[in-house]
Amino acid sequence: MAKSVKELGKKWMISSFNKRGFSTDCSTLKSSSSSSSTVEKQSGKTVNLFTAINQALYIALETDPNAYLFGEDVSFGGVFRCSTGLADQFGSKRVFNTPLCEQGIVGFGIGLAAMGNRAIAEIQFADYIFPAFDQIVNEAAKFRYRSGNQFNCGGLTIRTPYGAVGHGGHYHSQSPESFFCQVPGLKVVIPRSPKQAKGLLLASIRDPNPVIFFEPKWLYRLVVEEVPEDDYMFPLSEAEVIRHGSDITLVGWGSQLAVMEQACVDAEKEGISCELIDLKTLIPWDKETVEASVRKTGRLLVSHEAPVTGGFGAEISASIMERCFMRLEAPVARTCGLDTPFPLVFEPFFMPTKNKILDAIKATVNY
Amino acid sequence: MAFWLMARTSRKVTDHLHRNIGILRSSSSACSLLNRTRRFESTKADKDISFGYDTSDDENQALDFPGGRVTFTSHMRFIPESPERRTHCYRVLDDNGKTIIGSHYQNISKEVAVKMYSNMVTLQVMDTIFYEAQRQGRISFYLTTNGEEAINIASAAALTPDDIIFPQYREPGVLLWRGFTVQEFANQCFGNGADYGKGRQMPIHYGSKKHNYVTVSSTIATQLPQAVGAAYSLKMDKKDACTVTYFGDGGTSEGDFHAALNFAAVMEAPVVFICRNNGWAISTPTSQQFRSDGIVVKGQAYGIRSIRVDGNDTLAMYSAVHAAREMAIREHRPILIEALTYRVGHHSTSDDSTKYRPAGEIEQWRMARDPVARYRKWVEMNGWWSDEDESQLRIEARKQVLDAVQVAERVKKPPLAELFTDVYDQPPSNLREQEKFLRDIVMKHPQDYPTDVPF
Numbered sequence: 001m002a003k004s005v006k007e008l009g010k011k012w013m014i015s016s017f018n019k020r021g022f023s024t025d026c027s028t029l030k031s032s033s034s035s036s037s038t039v040e041k042q043s044g045k046t047v048n049l050f051t052a053i054n055q056a057l058y059i060a061l062e063t064d065p066n067a068y069l070f071g072e073d074v075s076f077g078g079v080f081r082c083s084t085g086l087a088d089q090f091g092s093k094r095v096f097n098t099p100l101c102e103q104g105i106v107g108f109g110i111g112l113a114a115m116g117n118r119a120i121a122e123i124q125f126a127d128y129i130f131p132a133f134d135q136i137v138n139e140a141a142k143f144r145y146r147s148g149n150q151f152n153c154g155g156l157t158i159r160t161p162y163g164a165v166g167h168g169g170h171y172h173s174q175s176p177e178s179f180f181c182q183v184p185g186l187k188v189v190i191p192r193s194p195k196q197a198k199g200l201l202l203a204s205i206r207d208p209n210p211v212i213f214f215e216p217k218w219l220y221r222l223v224v225e226e227v228p229e230d231d232y233m234f235p236l237s238e239a240e241v242i243r244h245g246s247d248i249t250l251v252g253w254g255s256q257l258a259v260m261e262q263a264c265v266d267a268e269k270e271g272i273s274c275e276l277i278d279l280k281t282l283i284p285w286d287k288e289t290v291e292a293s294v295r296k297t298g299r300l301l302v303s304h305e306a307p308v309t310g311g312f313g314a315e316i317s318a319s320i321m322e323r324c325f326m327r328l329e330a331p332v333a334r335t336c337g338l339d340t341p342f343p344l345v346f347e348p349f350f351m352p353t354k355n356k357i358l359d360a361i362k363a364t365v366n367y
Numbered sequence: 368m369a370f371w372l373m374a375r376t377s378r379k380v381t382d383h384l385h386r387n388i389g390i391l392r393s394s395s396s397a398c399s400l401l402n403r404t405r406r407f408e409s410t411k412a413d414k415d416i417s418f419g420y421d422t423s424d425d426e427n428q429a430l431d432f433p434g435g436r437v438t439f440t441s442h443m444r445f446i447p448e449s450p451e452r453r454t455h456c457y458r459v460l461d462d463n464g465k466t467i468i469g470s471h472y473q474n475i476s477k478e479v480a481v482k483m484y485s486n487m488v489t490l491q492v493m494d495t496i497f498y499e500a501q502r503q504g505r506i507s508f509y510l511t512t513n514g515e516e517a518i519n520i521a522s523a524a525a526l527t528p529d530d531i532i533f534p535q536y537r538e539p540g541v542l543l544w545r546g547f548t549v550q551e552f553a554n555q556c557f558g559n560g561a562d563y564g565k566g567r568q569m570p571i572h573y574g575s576k577k578h579n580y581v582t583v584s585s586t587i588a589t590q591l592p593q594a595v596g597a598a599y600s601l602k603m604d605k606k607d608a609c610t611v612t613y614f615g616d617g618g619t620s621e622g623d624f625h626a627a628l629n630f631a632a633v634m635e636a637p638v639v640f641i642c643r644n645n646g647w648a649i650s651t652p653t654s655q656q657f658r659s660d661g662i663v664v665k666g667q668a669y670g671i672r673s674i675r676v677d678g679n680d681t682l683a684m685y686s687a688v689h690a691a692r693e694m695a696i697r698e699h700r701p702i703l704i705e706a707l708t709y710r711v712g713h714h715s716t717s718d719d720s721t722k723y724r725p726a727g728e729i730e731q732w733r734m735a736r737d738p739v740a741r742y743r744k745w746v747e748m749n750g751w752w753s754d755e756d757e758s759q760l761r762i763e764a765r766k767q768v769l770d771a772v773q774v775a776e777r778v779k780k781p782p783l784a785e786l787f788t789d790v791y792d793q794p795p796s797n798l799r800e801q802e803k804f805l806r807d808i809v810m811k812h813p814q815d816y817p818t819d820v821p822f
Binding site for chain 2: 106109110111112113117119131139143148149151154237
């Protein structure tokens with residue numbers, strides 16, 4: 001595993017990502033949070049997503065002497081360069097490599113967090129999070145509840161890159177977020193852009209509950225955006241309407257939002273007005289924002305890369321059906337990954353691409 | 368690469384290797400190795416060679432390799448799967464409770480020695496009465512510590528209250544030693560409103576922040592890597608404390624055991640791993656659990672200093688844990704202790720162990736190898752304990768436990784609101800919504816719900 005990871009890491013580092021030339025600066029169009037409104041007055045450099053993550057980690061380590069950053073290959077900067085320079089800056093006792101063992105990384109992180117520290121653990125790829133599943137589901141998530149709030153590991157944040165990247169095949173492409181969305185006690189957060197990533201990661205690290213923070217690896221180098229240099233946070237469990245419209249509501253998260261945005265732009269050309277919502281936090285999720293939007297548009301489409309069956313889109317669909325049944329003009333549509341293992345050669349067929357979404361928008365509007 | 372360098376090995380280096388590699392070898396076997404000549408059956412694993420080294424190797428050839436210099440040999444020789452003799456077991460008290468002449472152990476004051484004995488008896492009495500309470504249907508589940516009282520109490524006594532405990536589930540004696548009252552044990556087992564766990568977990572899942580005893584979870588060995596992370600924190604904060612984590616022989620088959628030992632060694636974490644090798648993981652004997660010489664030998668493979676101890680010998684257990692704690696904290700290193708013992712009771716109240724193990728075996732351990740009786744003899748021989756003390760202690764302990772059960776039974780269950788708290792630091796909107804919905808349902812169908820949970 002380690003070998004393939006390193007090779008892929010290098011490959012991605014030099015990859016041009018010319019397949020996905022889109023902008024995510026829709027984040028600056030509108031922001032509902034009070035903290036971000038102050039942020040917008042600040043100016044920052046235009047940076048990519050891994051640099052924004054790096055800034056957040058720097059601030060987290062600088063502002064809290066009890067913050068630690070660790071994982072496989074973290075010390076030299078990480079295979080995606082997110083921890084570049086941090087070991088030099090904060091020392092090898094606070095930023096360090098661990099043995100290649102995910103259950104050890106998360107278990108160690110829980111113990112560190114239980115002592116009142118901020119434990120920022122990296123799982124090199126979300127595809128490799130499963131050896132740590134027991135520690136996450138049975139331990140981290142229940143640590144506070146089972147002790148009657150005597151103990152907690154709320155200082156734990158697990159960062160992990162997820163999602164398609166064009167050539168990752170089965171084990172460098174998966175989106176396993178829905179596995180964790182059925183675990184009370186966890187929070188699941190996924191950012192869509194560099195500025196969002198910095199603000200949401202800092203909020204996740206400082207949140208008093210264990211958080212799994214999925215980072216869209218396709219966007220690490222691909223997406224650039226002006227990111228404030230200061231210390232700021234975006235609230236968790238608050239969705240954001242990033243594009244306003246009146247005919248249909250689209251809900252997504254992470255890198256999929258950019259694909260959905262392109263579909264919205266194309267739909268607009270055909271006279272369909274789309275409202276696009278970034279959920280940001282999958283659990284506990286902001287039903288109210290989605291509900292308010294669907295009450296206005298009467299239609300809903302959810303899109304994610306993970307296989308459609310049992311994906312988090314199913315939960316959103318069911319919840320909105322319960323709350324907005326009388327207002328819905330059409331069945332809730334899902335444009336998601338196929339129910340196959342994540343493929344290599346067939347990746348373009350597997351993916352919930354722009355035109356699949358566009359077709360689903362039209363079908364829903366014309367239902 | 369730079370480290371692939373051939374180098375001539377000096378006599379000094381081979382002497383060094385002898386000293387460091389020959390730790391587990393007796394001097395006689397070292398002599399036989401010195402006289403060894405070239406053999407043809409060299410591909411056979413050699414029983415005498417513990418770690419693939421002997422003096423007939425070509426001492427002039429060596430390789431600088433990460434981790435240290437490695438000498439070459441022209442013999443194709445596999446390290447044997449097991450040493451000729453099993454690792455020794457450290458013991459201080461003989462079967463009759465007398466200290467073995469020449470044994471090294473940590474002195475214990477009369478006050479501490481008597482408190483240890485009293486705690487062991489209290490633990491036995493608590494186990495007996497709580498077990499019966501389960502049989503009578505008053506609590507839903509129980510699990511005894513019978514036969515493992517010495518590991519519980521002696522290890523606890525050798526620590527300080529600042530040491531953080533990451534328990535499995537058969538170590539309530541550690542909590543008892545630290546001052547958790549019998550009433551507090553009873554409250555947890557009854558899941559009443561005074562249970563710190565708010566009635567959320569099965570009986571015996573104790574936890575106490577005040578006593579640095581991290582709440583028990585039923586999962587096996589998950590606490591081990593957590594103990595390493597917590598130990599790393601103690602080291603970073605320069606605390607005069609270590610973490611101590613307990614587990615059984617079955618737990619060593621879990622990935623978390625191996626993850627924890629490896630992390631602890633690499634992170635130089637002050638953690639003491641205490642394995643209660645009691646022979647049985649529910650119905651699975653150790654012969655179906657592993658083929659190594661128990662657990663103690665696994666430490667060295669991870670670079671961890673380790674010792675095998677007679678877990679039914681209170682003085683040996685106390686001394687080993689005391690020394691382990693000192694080394695862990697002063698030298699920033701993990702220590703592994705394998706305590707040999709026997710699970711005299713069934714795995715739990717859901718188990719009947721006579722279905723899978725001979726009654727005679729249980730009896731042998733229960734009677735002839737009882738750690739409490741053995742330790743009592745030693746305390747008595749010191750003139751610190753009498754029959755009168757014994758009967759008074761047992762009467763008082765019994766009364767204390769029976770009272771605790773009766774009180775715990777009468778305390779109300781935790782209120783329904785506690786179902787929804789502590790999932791997160793603050794209940795999110797979905798939980799507030801579900802609580803409201805549930806309250807409406809309970810009002811509508813009260814007959815479906817227990818009446819002893821305050822609404």
